[in-house]
Amino acid sequence: MSISGEWYLTLAAALFTIGAVGLLIRRNVLVMFMCVELMLNAVNLTFVTFARMLDDIGGQVVVFFVLVVAAAEVVVGLGIIVSIFRRRTDATADDLHILRG
Amino acid sequence: MGLLLAATKVDMAVFAVAALIVLSGAIGVVVARNPVHSALMLVMTLFGIAVLFVAQEAHFLAAVQVMVYAGAIVVLFLFVIMLLGVDREENLEAEDLKGQRPVALVLGVISLAEIVVLGGAQWATGASATGGAASGPGPNIEKLARALFTRHLFAFEITSVLLVIAVVGAVVLARRPPGAVEADDAAALEEVGS
Numbered sequence: 001m002s003i004s005g006e007w008y009l010t011l012a013a014a015l016f017t018i019g020a021v022g023l024l025i026r027r028n029v030l031v032m033f034m035c036v037e038l039m040l041n042a043v044n045l046t047f048v049t050f051a052r053m054l055d056d057i058g059g060q061v062v063v064f065f066v067l068v069v070a071a072a073e074v075v076v077g078l079g080i081i082v083s084i085f086r087r088r089t090d091a092t093a094d095d096l097h098i099l100r101g
Numbered sequence: 102m103g104l105l106l107a108a109t110k111v112d113m114a115v116f117a118v119a120a121l122i123v124l125s126g127a128i129g130v131v132v133a134r135n136p137v138h139s140a141l142m143l144v145m146t147l148f149g150i151a152v153l154f155v156a157q158e159a160h161f162l163a164a165v166q167v168m169v170y171a172g173a174i175v176v177l178f179l180f181v182i183m184l185l186g187v188d189r190e191e192n193l194e195a196e197d198l199k200g201q202r203p204v205a206l207v208l209g210v211i212s213l214a215e216i217v218v219l220g221g222a223q224w225a226t227g228a229s230a231t232g233g234a235a236s237g238p239g240p241n242i243e244k245l246a247r248a249l250f251t252r253h254l255f256a257f258e259i260t261s262v263l264l265v266i267a268v269v270g271a272v273v274l275a276r277r278p279p280g281a282v283e284a285d286d287a288a289a290l291e292e293v294g295s
Contacts, residue, residue, distance in 0.1 A: 003112050008153065010217065011120050015127050015146075017213040022131035024205035028191055030182055031139045034130050037174070038143070041150050044162075052157045057233045057248045060159050060241075064249065067162075067169055068260045072267035074174050078181045079274035085185050094198075 008049040016042035027092045029081055033074070040070050115156055123149035134190045140178045147171045158235065161242040 019038030026032050044063045051059025084096065122145055129142030147170045154163035233248050235241075249257055 003109070003116055007116060007120075008157070009220065011123065011153075013213055013216040013220070015123060016216070017209045018124070018127040018131060020212060021205050021209035022127075024208065025202045026131065028136055028187070030136050030178065030185075030187065031130065031133075034139050034143050034178065037170075038127050038130060038146060041147065041170075044166075045150055045153060048154055048157050048159045048162065051159070051235050055235050057235045057244045058252075060162055060235065060245050061248050061253050063159070063162050064165070064245070065253075065256060065260060067165055069263065071169055071174060072263050074177055075267045075271045076274070078177055079271040082181055082184060083274050085187070 005049045005053040009046055012042045012045040012049065015039075015045065027094055029085070029093050032093065033077055033081070037070065037074075040066060112156065115152065119149045119152040119156070122146070123153070136182045136187060136191075137179065140175055140182065143178070144171050144175050147175070158241055160240075161245050 016039050019035045019042060022035035022038065023032050026035065044066055047059045047063045047066070049059075051057060051063075126142045126144075126146030126149060130139045130146065133139040133142055147166060151163040151166040151171070154160075154166060233244060233252075235244065237244075
């Protein structure tokens with residue numbers, strides 16, 4: 001018998017919060033992107049936990065799709081970051097004020 | 102009974118160690134000054150998550166987690182960090198937006214409390230499975246594949262379209278317009294020469 005799902009869900013909530021706080025306090029776009037990955041992983045953990053608690057394989061199928069979408073998202077996001085910050089020396093979100101009116 | 106107790110203790114130990122790895126890695130991602138260190142801390146967190154997947158009988162997802170996330174995605178991050186040359190220490194004390202950090206921390210604590218309070222009463226509804234059982238005889242990958250290629254076949258096909266779109270989008274984004282290449286090369290040559 002493995003340990004109950006509440007522990008996993010609490011851990012996932014803590015991981016999600018750390019990712020959200022990191023997204024808010026960091027200014028380096030790459031680190032902000034990594035914090036998004038942390039949040040995605042927290043949600044994956046809840047999906048797998050619910051798949052076990054409810055005995056439903058559908059939760060794991062959703063995690064599979066989240067992995068695919070996360071891979072696509074990282075490719076496109078990093079492409080955007082490279083094209084924006086190619087001519088700069090640091091990748092700071094606060095420097096992106098070229099759209100300011 | 103003794104065997105069951107021992108198994109539970111092992112499970113508890115595995116969960117405790119993996120949770121410690123996950124949380125310390127996540128905090129490391131947030132507080133590391135160097136983006137490369139953040140990426141390596143992210144690898145640590147992803148491995149911890151993979152261990153938790155194995156502990157919950159999601160063996161295929163644990164393998165995919167290590168291969169896709171810890172393998173491909175973090176390597177992509179490291180490539181971009183090196184390509185942009187931003188692997189320098191960042192001054193974490195500098196605060197462009199006054200009061201951003203305290204407000205972010207307070208918001209984080211509030212949202213965590215909210216999740217735990219709202220979800221704590223009723224984590225799961227207990228509704229019966231409709232997508233096929235996760236437990237029972239047979240390997241995990243077989244059940245996952247059965248669900249993926251029957252009930253979720255259309256979504257599976259759509260993800261292939263998504264991947265093609267992502268590849269095309271990445272190529273279009275990373276490609277420089279033909280005129281800019283010569284200008285960039287000339288600028289680089291001037292920099293080298295001067």
